[in-house]
Amino acid sequence: MALMKVGLVGCGNIGADLCIALQKGTILAEIVALTDIDENRAKVLHRTFQLNAEICGLEENVASADFVIECAVAGAVKDVVEACSRHRRDCLVMSVGGLLQCPDLRDRARESNIQVRIPSGALCGLDGIRAAMEAGLHSVTLTTRKPPKGLAGAPYLVEHGIVLDNLAEPLVIFEGNALDAFQAFPQNVNVAAALSLMGIGPTETRVRIIADPRATVNSHEVVAEGAFGRLQTVTENLPSPRNVKSSYLASLSACAELRAAAIAFAARCGQEEATNR
Numbered sequence: 320m321a322l323m324k325v326g327l328v329g330c331g332n333i334g335a336d337l338c339i340a341l342q343k344g345t346i347l348a349e350i351v352a353l354t355d356i357d358e359n360r361a362k363v364l365h366r367t368f369q370l371n372a373e374i375c376g377l378e379e380n381v382a383s384a385d386f387v388i389e390c391a392v393a394g395a396v397k398d399v400v401e402a403c404s405r406h407r408r409d410c411l412v413m414s415v416g417g418l419l420q421c422p423d424l425r426d427r428a429r430e431s432n433i434q435v436r437i438p439s440g441a442l443c444g445l446d447g448i449r450a451a452m453e454a455g456l457h458s459v460t461l462t463t464r465k466p467p468k469g470l471a472g473a474p475y476l477v478e479h480g481i482v483l484d485n486l487a488e489p490l491v492i493f494e495g496n497a498l499d500a501f502q503a504f505p506q507n508v509n510v511a512a513a514l515s516l517m518g519i520g521p522t523e524t525r526v527r528i529i530a531d532p533r534a535t536v537n538s539h540e541v542v543a544e545g546a547f548g549r550l551q552t553v554t555e556n557l558p559s560p561r562n563v564k565s566s567y568l569a570s571l572s573a574c575a576e577l578r579a580a581a582i583a584f585a586a587r588c589g590q591e592e593a594t595n596r
């Protein structure tokens with residue numbers, strides 16, 4: 320059976336976790352192209368996982384792949400999705416906040432007949448949000464709770480002179496919509512971006528961020544109300560074994576999306592073969 324050819328854009332932690340998942344041989348896909356703004360990162364991945372892949376620029380990457388995975392930075396998302404639209408390649412966008420920055424990007428992708436997959440990332444409950452949207456939602460609120468060091472360096476804290484070093488009690492440091500949350504905490508709110516895109520949109524989705532000195536893990540609570548009733552989910556995330564700053568579930572969601580894309584690809588290839596017979 321044909322393996323789906325994957326182009327990786329961003330060769331950091333999530334990229335490495337995807338390589339580890341592929342090494343197990345249960346996903347019908349192989350990495351054929353690596354792109355990174357820092358070529359050394361691509362070389363390290365290439366060497367570590369003995370990949371049979373080209374280290375190349377974005378255009379070549381997308382052209383040579385059946386499926387593209389963006390796991391770089393929000394600022395790369397526009398270029399990646401536009402290249403995928405040009406070359407008619409489906410893709411997975413891990414830096415979901417990047418989609419909030421370019422609201423018409425998904426429409427243009429749809430016009431090009433490509434699928435832009437959005438991972439559930441470090442959050443549970445998106446299946447319910449998606450289903451509930453069929454009858455409409457009145458409100459969606461995300462409360463993210465993190466140890467203060469997990470929020471260090473965020474633009475919002477710097478701009479507002481908020482120092483979290485000696486915090487004794489939990490402190491609500493941000494309340495606003497998902498769009499503002501992304502501007503304020505770009506490294507921390509991919510989950511808010513995904514929740515808002517699946518649900519009532521970035522301006523209507525409410526976000527609270529709490530710095531909690533007693534928190535030992537990053538947690539996300541979603542509360543949504545609509546015609547269906549009320550939904551409440553809590554996700555308590557352990558860090559990725561290879562990156563304390565990232566939730567393990569986020570990497571696992573990338574692997575699950577890759578697996579689903581590879582299954583869909585194999586089914587498409589099977590149909591084409593049957594048609595050509």
Ligand SMILES: NC(=O)c1ccc[n+]([C@@H]2O[C@H](COP(=O)([O-])OP(=O)(O)OC[C@H]3O[C@@H](n4cnc5c(N)ncnc54)[C@H](O)[C@@H]3O)[C@@H](O)[C@H]2O)c1
Nearest residue numbers: 329331332333355356390391392395413414440441509569
């Ligand atoms: N959806 C979610 O829930 C979720 C969870 C965790 C991380 N993320 C996002 O996924 C992305 C990757 O995360 P990570 O932990 O692997 O990050 P990382 O910093 O370990 O790796 C990112 C890699 O991308 C490269 N890069 C930066 N800018 C680039 C560009 N313009 N083009 C190509 N490569 C570029 C970097 O050099 C680095 O090697 C980040 O944007 C992160 O915010 C999303």
